[in-house]
Structures are given as C-alpha cells and as structure tokens.
Amino acid sequence: MKSLTYAEENYLKAIYHLSEEGKKEVSTNSISDELKTKPASVSDMIKKLAVKGVINHKKYQGVRITTSGIEAALQIVRKHRLWEVFLVNKLNFNWDEVHEVAEELEHIQSPLLIQRLDEFLGYPKYDPHGDPIPDETGTYKLKPKTPLNELQVGDSGQIIAVKDSSAAFLQYLDKVGAYIGAKIRVIDKVEFDGSLEILVDNKKNLFVSKDVSKNILITNI
Amino acid sequence: MKSLTYAEENYLKAIYHLSEEGKKEVSTNSISDELKTKPASVSDMIKKLAVKGVINHKKYQGVRITTSGIEAALQIVRKHRLWEVFLVNKLNFNWDEVHEVAEELEHIQSPLLIQRLDEFLGYPKYDPHGDPIPDETGTYKLKPKTPLNELQVGDSGQIIAVKDSSAAFLQYLDKVGAYIGAKIRVIDKVEFDGSLEILVDNKKNLFVSKDVSKNILITNI
DNA sequence: ATGAGTGTTTAGCTTTGTCTAAAAATATTC
C-alpha cells in the first residue's frame, strides 16, 4: 500500500476518531467540522483515501474505515501519544501544551525513531491524558473509565483521564493538586448537590462540585 | 518578517551552507545540485525568498544571503543539530543514521520545544559530528580543526569531526574504536606513506593510513 | 408523494512546489 501524505494522515486520523464514537459510517460534514476544512475539500480527499484502500465510500452514503485504514490510523495515534509522553515526562510540558506539537511530530517518518523513542520512554501503555498507546502491531488496551461522580463513598482508584481537556479545566486541576495518575478515595458525598470530598494521594482532602467530578475519569475502582 | 514554508526553509539552509564555503555569491546550479531539484525550480524559489528578504538577487548574478537570512538559517541549523544530539545521546542512534531524521525534525515549529530540548540535553555546544550548535541568538563558536595527517609526532588532541561522513567511513571508525570526542596522541609517523600510529584514549594503539587521517579532524593540539 | 431543506458532490479557481522545453543572458574559446 502506498504511503499517505501529511494531509491524508490527518484525514484518516479524524475518520478513525469519528468512527470510534459509536456509528460505523462517518459523514462528510462531521469530517469537515473536525478538521476545520470545507465539505468540498473532504469530498476530494475521500476519493484519494478510497483509492489507497484505507476507507470505503459510496456516493452520498458516508465513509467507512477499512481494516488497513484502522491499522494505519493506529500507527499515527501511537506516534502522537508517544510524543506526548516524551513532551510531558522528559521535557516537562503541561498536559494542555502538548497536543499541537504532537500533531506535528506524529508525521515524522521513521520507524526506527519511534521504536527507539518507545524504548527510551520505557514502553508506556498510556499517554498523559490516560489514553492507551497502541504497540507496533496496533494492539492496545483501554482501562475501564468511570466518571468520578458515579463513585460511592469508600470507593478508590486512580485518575486516568479527563473528559473536558480545556486549558481552563486542566489548570484548575493543577491548582488543586489533582493530576493524571493521582490516587484518590471518596470520603464523603453530599446527596443534595452531588459534590464530593475526596482524599488525594492519601494526604490531601479536596472538595469538588458535581460539574467537576463528571469530567474526571477514574480507573480501577 | 513572514515565516518560511518547509521548502523555503530547505532552500535557505542550502544557500546558507553554500555561502559558508568561501564565496559570497551562490549560483542557481549549485543550489539545484545541493537540493536535487532542477535549476528552473530554484529560479522560482529565489524570487520567493527575495520577496521575504532573506536573500538578495540580481538576474543572472547569483544569490547573496542577507543578515536576516543568516539569522533564520542559524535557527534551522540549531534545531537540526539539537535533534542530532538527542538522537545520538538519548536514543542511541549512530552518527550515520541521524541526518535524514533530523532533516524532518528541524522543521517542527515550536520555540518552546527547542528551548526545552536544549535544556534536556544540557545545552550542548557541538553536535555528534563536531559542528557547533548556535544558541537562541544565533551565536556559536567553531573549534579550530586540523586534519590528523598534519599533526606531528607527540601532538595530541581530540577528534572533533570527520570530513568524509559516508556510512562506510563512519562504520570503519566505529570498528577500530575511534569516535567523536576520543582523545588521541600521535605516537609515530611513517614519512614514506604518511601513515600514523596513534594512541586512542590513552589505552589503544591504532595504525591509520594517510587516506584515513586526512579525513579525521582534530582540535586542541 | 412532493417540495423544502440539508448534506454531498462537482466544476472551476488558487497557491505551493515541482517539472520540461525554450528563450535569454553570460562566459568561453577560437
């Protein structure tokens, strides 16, 4: 299979992510929304991707990613998330600063580079946002994610990801001392407003509103 | 000044390197040789670069890089060489494997990334080939380089670079235990064929032909 | 079931960076 151009990689990744969200068929408009391009541009690109065999397409019927498309997309996702780990763990970037740079770095073409980077980082299984990193074969494992607000008093676990990854929300978390990987336990729950008291890393008590707890995902309850 | 595209950066870097080799004016043909493009493509690009103010150009008279062009080129060179240090020092690449990947990485646009990478690497002053790394202001210092074959018996120094950086030559050096940074001393010189006996890192005697010693550059005699 | 509205595609244009072929300018040689 011929390799993909920079733009083709971006379209395929968008289609892959949209395919993950439930339905099999991805619409032209949803792709153009995701990538901030016009539907006409998407139609053009769909033809190219279909020729390369990474998607199937019938006119006016949306797009379906193929097995080989999923494989290719997973390798791009793998690169993106490995670079995010590098930026956060080695270069001390914050969560909210890594995405755009990783968008560029993910397109670097060098299998050896990615293999060595993976090794250098200690073969991480999850990126700084808690999303799984596929291995060279495309295999990955999701951690079960439960919104913090669904936990009961006494439940414990680890912050694995956030739903709202806006800079504002990430900065709030930083400020109160919560972070991806923090161990937490639910100390008290106020039924009236759904707010929680949680213990962070066995040392710090924190009160969070339901609005906040809905956006924090916990694993390993 | 408007920023440069990927291709414009490559042309500017080529012009910068060609300008370093003595003469001020760089010819269209030499640029097309360097970049493996056709002279017609170079003529087109020259117009664009002249509009952006990084080169001066009079028709049929070659090209001269401007001060602002040198500044821009030095930042690209800085990025290229920092990535080379990263690849060799952190990811265990060999000297002869880093150039192509660094050619891609040097185009990533993120001042913060380069700043953090520089810090992570310990603010290196020279890349794995012994070439100087400009700082954020474009300042750098060349080490004086003398070909090994011009040293006399008793002279000592450090391998700072190689002239011939073909994979074959670099692999030969690896095999005999010579490397950038190795400390050497000239033990004996055969006047008949110009071959040398040298002591490497105070522990290993090595015989090298004149053809080899011409291609090894020494600093700090 | 038809007509309005939404979604998708086509047609044609733009920019970037490349090319070939031909024309123009400079350099070299006799």
Added chain:
DNA sequence: GAATATTTTTAGACAAAGCTAAACACTCAT
C-alpha cells in the same frame, strides 16, 4: 570580436490541497 557553450530565466503544465459557487441527491414533513 564573433561563434559557441553554459547558465539562468521564463513560459506553460501538473499534482496536492485548499476554496467558492452551483448542481445534485437524499430525507422529512406536510
């Protein structure tokens, strides 16, 4: 100094990736 050779530029084409505007197809209400 004229003829030839080389270098450089122009002209015109093409592919990639985007756009606008217009045409086409599907979907849903009435």
